[in-house]
Amino acid sequence: MQLNPQPEAAEAVVPGPAAAAAANVAPFPQPAPAARTQLWFDGALADVESLQADLTTHAMHYGSGVFEGIRAYATADGGAAVFRLPEHLERMRQGAELLGIDFDVALATEAVLATLRANRHRDAYVRPLAWFGAGGFGLDVDGHPQHLMVSTTATRVHLNGQRARVAVSRWRRNPADSLPPLKLCGGYVNSILAKREAKARGFDEALFVDRDGFVVECTGANVFWVKDGEVTAVEHRDALPGITRQTLIELSGARSRAATLDELLDADEVFACGTAAEVAPMAQLEDRHYGEGPVARELAALYGRVIRGAEPAYARWLTVV
Numbered sequence: 001m002q003l004n005p006q007p008e009a010a011e012a013v014v015p016g017p018a019a020a021a022a023a024n025v026a027p028f029p030q031p032a033p034a035a036r037t038q039l040w041f042d043g044a045l046a047d048v049e050s051l052q053a054d055l056t057t058h059a060m061h062y063g064s065g066v067f068e069g070i071r072a073y074a075t076a077d078g079g080a081a082v083f084r085l086p087e088h089l090e091r092m093r094q095g096a097e098l099l100g101i102d103f104d105v106a107l108a109t110e111a112v113l114a115t116l117r118a119n120r121h122r123d124a125y126v127r128p129l130a131w132f133g134a135g136g137f138g139l140d141v142d143g144h145p146q147h148l149m150v151s152t153t154a155t156r157v158h159l160n161g162q163r164a165r166v167a168v169s170r171w172r173r174n175p176a177d178s179l180p181p182l183k184l185c186g187g188y189v190n191s192i193l194a195k196r197e198a199k200a201r202g203f204d205e206a207l208f209v210d211r212d213g214f215v216v217e218c219t220g221a222n223v224f225w226v227k228d229g230e231v232t233a234v235e236h237r238d239a240l241p242g243i244t245r246q247t248l249i250e251l252s253g254a255r256s257r258a259a260t261l262d263e264l265l266d267a268d269e270v271f272a273c274g275t276a277a278e279v280a281p282m283a284q285l286e287d288r289h290y291g292e293g294p295v296a297r298e299l300a301a302l303y304g305r306v307i308r309g310a311e312p313a314y315a316r317w318l319t320v321v
Helices: 017-023 058-062 085-099 105-119 185-200 243-254 263-267 294-307 310-317
Strands: 040-042 042-047 065-067 069-073 078-083 123-130 146-153 164-168 205-209 215-218 220-228 231-235 256-257 268-273 278-285 318-319
Touching: 017 231, 040 105, 042 105, 065 085, 065 185, 078 105, 085 105, 085 243, 105 123, 105 146, 164 215, 185 205, 215 220, 215 231, 215 263, 220 243, 220 263, 220 294, 231 243, 231 263, 243 268, 243 294, 268 294, 278 294, 310 318
Parallel strands: 164 205, 164 278, 231 256
Antiparallel strands: 040 042, 040 146, 065 123, 069 078, 069 123, 078 318, 123 146, 205 215, 220 231, 220 268, 268 278
């Protein structure tokens, strides 16, 4: 596999969570957190303890909201940057439009940056959420207030670059002609069911496969596989069009096509990817065990340099905090 650009000597590797594991280096030091955690809500920052949701909130009952999962990273120059923020917020805007939620990308951008600054977060997970608020118990969203919040946390979530043991779920992924593959809150009940089933069987994660045996995605991550050194991204109409997935395609030159479960079981390496997962090699898929994956490890190291601002060719993907 020829990565773009070709990874350089070890001193160029900077420690993202995925890259740190690949390069055996320590993560960047973090500043002391703010004395009280701040959350951006409807136009202003507030102490998180001071906020509460009405129990008749429409999104609480019906999932009428849209969210994104975004990452900020400490950068090699001593600052911090959000990775691919415009792309995340544009996808969020698309989901909000479907639900009928007004969404201002410029306002959401400032909300993300302001919350990171207020909480003094450099390496952080960022969760913007737009939703319909309090009102009557009915499916019609008309008349319900609309809200927007941003929360940031230094806690690492999901697979986070770790090797995972994955089960094939008996549940099917939401079909795209029933629920579009965007980050709509209610749609993730599908992922919760699959994740619960996998963990009950002793696995870490679940893989969705359609009725014809084609791979869709994991519960919150896209899938790649490697065979004879060639990297391929799984493509499926029901899968989220992942921003990390597109990033890795550009970095690796991977082709994208449909893939069967049998192809993954026959692969030399399989790895998941996503904003939270970063590059997460699979250690096991059902009864199939995979060794340490050199291709995924190399790609994780390159990805780690990109998100930390150590690859100038990809500086356009970073929004300075």
